[in-house]
Amino acid sequence: MINIPGSTVLRLSNPYAAIAYGQIAERSINPPGAIYAAVNRLMWLPKFGPPYAVLSSDTSVEKVELERPWMLLTAWRLGLDGPVTSVEGAKSVLEHRTFMRNPLTKVSVAMPRPELTTAVFATVKTALDIAAEVLRRLGMLYAGVPPG
DSSP states (O other), X not given: OOOBOSOOOOOOSOHHHHXXXXXXXXXXXXXXXXXXXXXXXXXXXXXXXXXXXXXXXXXXXXXXXXXXOEEXXXXXXXXXXXXXXXXXXXXXXXXXXXXXXXXXXXXXXEEEOOSOOOOEEEETTTOOHHHHHHHHHHTOSEEEEOOO
């Protein structure tokens, strides 16, 4: 097993690489488990998120019912998130994800599309309100938090 002694600072925008490097580092500002919890929406949506539904299937999607613009997000952030404004659009996205080779894309989260989303950089010592609670709950010392 590889272990990096001492302290080092790695700035990584890829959360999966951050989890991997965090596993071999002696100390990590944001522990690998906290990063995993942050990218897995199913860990934090029940407490902090808006109403949502989880969709997953090993076969093609037969029926989708949407009344207003919704966000279709992967449970794990893979850069496949986006707004869906029609039933046919949602069906197309879900069918595409179902047949992708990456199994993480098969779990989609549908939630009402917010009017505005802005990313806020927060540290556990300076964050206020829900951003501070999210960081504490996830066990992170800093993160970009997108309130919507």
